[in-house]
Amino acid sequence: MKIDGQPFRTIWEKADEPGVIQIIDQRHLPHQLMIENLRRLSDFAKAIKDMHVRGAPLIGATAAYGLYSAMLEAPADKRRLPKYIRKAADTLLQTRPTAVNLAYAIRYSLQKIDTQADLEGKTAAALQAARDITEESVEHCRLIGQHGLPLIEAISKRKNGAPVNILTHCNAGWIACIDHGTATAPIYAAHDAGIPVHVWVDETRPRNQGARITAFELLQHGVPHTVIADNTGGHLMQHGQVDLAIVGSDRTTRQGDVANKIGTYLKALAAKDNGVPFYVALPSSTFDFEVVDGVLEIPIEERSADEVRYIQGMRNGKVFKVLLTPVDSPAANYAFDVTPARLVSGLITERGICEATEDSIARMFPEFSLP
Numbered sequence: 001m002k003i004d005g006q007p008f009r010t011i012w013e014k015a016d017e018p019g020v021i022q023i024i025d026q027r028h029l030p031h032q033l034m035i036e037n038l039r040r041l042s043d044f045a046k047a048i049k050d051m052h053v054r055g056a057p058l059i060g061a062t063a064a065y066g067l068y069s070a071m072l073e074a075p076a077d078k079r080r081l082p083k084y085i086r087k088a089a090d091t092l093l094q095t096r097p098t099a100v101n102l103a104y105a106i107r108y109s110l111q112k113i114d115t116q117a118d119l120e121g122k123t124a125a126a127l128q129a130a131r132d133i134t135e136e137s138v139e140h141c142r143l144i145g146q147h148g149l150p151l152i153e154a155i156s157k158r159k160n161g162a163p164v165n166i167l168t169h170c171n172a173g174w175i176a177c178i179d180h181g182t183a184t185a186p187i188y189a190a191h192d193a194g195i196p197v198h199v200w201v202d203e204t205r206p207r208n209q210g211a212r213i214t215a216f217e218l219l220q221h222g223v224p225h226t227v228i229a230d231n232t233g234g235h236l237m238q239h240g241q242v243d244l245a246i247v248g249s250d251r252t253t254r255q256g257d258v259a260n261k262i263g264t265y266l267k268a269l270a271a272k273d274n275g276v277p278f279y280v281a282l283p284s285s286t287f288d289f290e291v292v293d294g295v296l297e298i299p300i301e302e303r304s305a306d307e308v309r310y311i312q313g314m315r316n317g318k319v320f321k322v323l324l325t326p327v328d329s330p331a332a333n334y335a336f337d338v339t340p341a342r343l344v345s346g347l348i349t350e351r352g353i354c355e356a357t358e359d360s361i362a363r364m365f366p367e368f369s370l371p
């Protein structure tokens with residue numbers, strides 16, 4: 001995708017410095033476009049934990065590059081190597097608990113590293129694994145766009161070409177992935193095909209990924225949109241102003257329960273009550289086939305209460321934070337919630353759209369179904 005007309009991805013290898021990986025530091029968007037260099041394992045772990053990068057697919061790709069970076073600093077002593085690699089993998093795995101793409105990327109990288117005998121081979125394998133995960137994410141998101149497009153096309157036809165109003169939550173756009181996005185991929189595909197769309201962008205408290213990042217992306221791509229306070233969706237649905245909701249996912253269980261940014265569940269409830277189709281767009285790397293009941297089993301990240309207590313803005317060219325709450329009020333910050341499968345109209349994946357049921361998911365991804 002593009003920022004100010006320049007093609008961008010969210011993570012890339014620095015052309016003139018082998019071993020250095022560059023990212024967009026998302027904490028400063030939309031006000032400042034800051035590029036950060038990541039050089040060692042601790043930089044990658046910090047970038048994921050403190051959300052310089054965020055969004056399930058991008059967390060996965062960053063972790064894979066983090067493991068490659070760890071390999072560049074690995075001890076030459078062969079006997080120490082397995083323990084060193086395990087520790088580096090654990091450091092990355094401990095950064096954020098909910099997005100399962102992280103575990104997927106580490107598992108894939110470790111498998112590739114294991115196929116090689118010496119350090120040089122293992123390092124090259126780690127780099128190739130990170131590149132594979134990155135390219136796979138781009139292609140899967142592109143395909144999600146192609147498979148989701150007919151949903152929007154059909155609504156557009158029904159509305160005789162009037163703009164299709166789509167509600168989305170958080171940022172499941174290209175900045176949360178490497179390119180295209182998950183929830184936004186069908187939206188970009190429709191817009192690029194000349195289908196009029198308009199996006200309701202939930203602000204997504206407390207970190208405001210919708211207001212800051214989704215709005216920025218859509219603006220850059222010329223997609224008509226309106227930022228709304230988080231609690232507005234139900235009202236809009238009651239008044240026929242939402243044709244379709246599409247969100248992303250951080251982890252989806254084998255029976256179709258969806259963990260996504262806090263507040264997703266309430267949107268799904270409102271959608272059900274108002275007969276609004278509620279779709280989840282996700283690549284296969286976001287499925288956790290070992291988990292059945294998402295509400296009981298998916299770990300929900302709790303972040304610093306200060307993310308709720310303070311709000312970030314910009315004045316006179318400077319990004320700064322202000323305190324919202326009384327100084328002494330405690331706050332709680334659950335970063336995700338789980339939307340039960342019964343509220344999900346369908347899952348848009350790189351292979352097509354399936355129902356959020358164990359049978360339908362298993363038919364779409366037979367190689368993953370457990371006996």
Ligand code: MRU
Nearest residue numbers: 054055056172176182248249261
């Ligand atoms: O806490 P974040 O910003 O990493 O959460 C991101 C989301 O919840 C996204 O909707 C999800 O990762 C899907 S990304 C394509």
